Amino acid sequence: MRILENHSLEALNTFGFRVNARYFVEASSVDDLREAIAFATQKNLPVVPLGGGSNLVLTGDQEALFVHVNISGKRVTSRNDECVGVTAGAGENWHEFVRWTLGERAYGLENLSLIPGNLGAAPIQNIGAYGVEIKDYFQSLQALDIHSKELKNFALEDCQFGYRDSIFKQSARDRFIITSVSFALDSKWSPRLSYDRLQQEVEQRSDGSPDPFVVSEAVCGIRREKLPDPLQLGNAGSFFKNPVVGEALLKKVQAAYPDVVAYPFEGRWKLAAGWLIDRAGLKGCRHGLVGTYNKQALVLVNHGGAEPDDLLGLARHIQTVVHDRFGVELEVEPRVY
Numbered sequence: 309m310r311i312l313e314n315h316s317l318e319a320l321n322t323f324g325f326r327v328n329a330r331y332f333v334e335a336s337s338v339d340d341l342r343e344a345i346a347f348a349t350q351k352n353l354p355v356v357p358l359g360g361g362s363n364l365v366l367t368g369d370q371e372a373l374f375v376h377v378n379i380s381g382k383r384v385t386s387r388n389d390e391c392v393g394v395t396a397g398a399g400e401n402w403h404e405f406v407r408w409t410l411g412e413r414a415y416g417l418e419n420l421s422l423i424p425g426n427l428g429a430a431p432i433q434n435i436g437a438y439g440v441e442i443k444d445y446f447q448s449l450q451a452l453d454i455h456s457k458e459l460k461n462f463a464l465e466d467c468q469f470g471y472r473d474s475i476f477k478q479s480a481r482d483r484f485i486i487t488s489v490s491f492a493l494d495s496k497w498s499p500r501l502s503y504d505r506l507q508q509e510v511e512q513r514s515d516g517s518p519d520p521f522v523v524s525e526a527v528c529g530i531r532r533e534k535l536p537d538p539l540q541l542g543n544a545g546s547f548f549k550n551p552v553v554g555e556a557l558l559k560k561v562q563a564a565y566p567d568v569v570a571y572p573f574e575g576r577w578k579l580a581a582g583w584l585i586d587r588a589g590l591k592g593c594r595h596g597l598v599g600t601y602n603k604q605a606l607v608l609v610n611h612g613g614a615e616p617d618d619l620l621g622l623a624r625h626i627q628t629v630v631h632d633r634f635g636v637e638l639e640v641e642p643r644v645y
Contacts, residue, residue, distance in 0.1 A: 382397065585605035
């Protein structure tokens with residue numbers, strides 16, 4: 309294991325910002341992680357785990373040890389008529405893992421196809437799309453305690469999953485590095501097509517009897533249509549969470565905008581952040597070298613050569629305009645360092 313000094317993170321964050329880490333290391337095992345933590349402790353520096361770099365905003369050079377978690381491997385651990393258990397290392401690419409599960413006749417994650425990033429970051433965010441979230445199939449995970457250097461098991465209830473949320477964004481923030489994740493997937497496939505756009509895409513791609521691979525490809529098709537490739541246009545996917553509001557605020561918004569996109573959510577209402585930004589006239593806008601994507605207002609993009617402050621300034625402007633028009637607060641989804 310080789311620790312690098314003043315290492316560029318430009319290729320390791322999907323906005324492509326030109327920032328450096330004071331120290332950087334590739335970790336392919338738990339022992340590597342323990343060695344990296346010991347080094348950071350000696351230098352009195354924080355440890356920042358890094359996966360695919362697709363859900364973070366680096367605001368400048370980082371006085372920290374960035375650890376690129378490359379723990380690989382995936383396997384089927386159990387199988388019966390109801391359930392297939394699978395486990396994979398935190399460094400596995402998420403989309404490739406999803407496709408692998410389908411090949412192993414383990415179903416349920418196909419709606420989460422093509423979400424960028426690595427597997428270790430998925431539980432932190434409780435990633436979700438098209439009616440499915442990680443928590444729906446999550447079984448457990450292992451994580452290394454940065455303080456004690458001991459491995460800890462987290463069951464479903466331990467993770468305190470919420471909407472794009474978990475204990476790893478709350479009380480356990482910056483305390484653990486996830487090393488592996490286990491899922492309990494379905495042995496028998498049943499499509500989850502509650503979103504009209506997905507159902508339409510699946511129908512176009514099948515003869516009326518779709519399979520999990522068709523659903524996965526349909527999801528990929530929609531995502532490619534709506535979201536830019538970070539290698540072509542720097543972005544971190546959805547930049548704001550869909551706001552969850554009470555009945556009173558929903559009715560106030562509906563009175564002025566009857567076509568507002570809203571879904572019932574745990575006794576409240578989830579509004580479509582992309583619709584709010586679009587209706588505020590900000591879809592496809594450009595502020596210098598940053599802007600919102602012209603096919604999906606929820607995606608903020610780096611047109612090339614932008615600085616982090618440019619992006620954060622645009623984000624604040626969007627939050628202000630949306631709040632002034634709708635009375636709704638938008639929360640940034642990526643982690644800002």
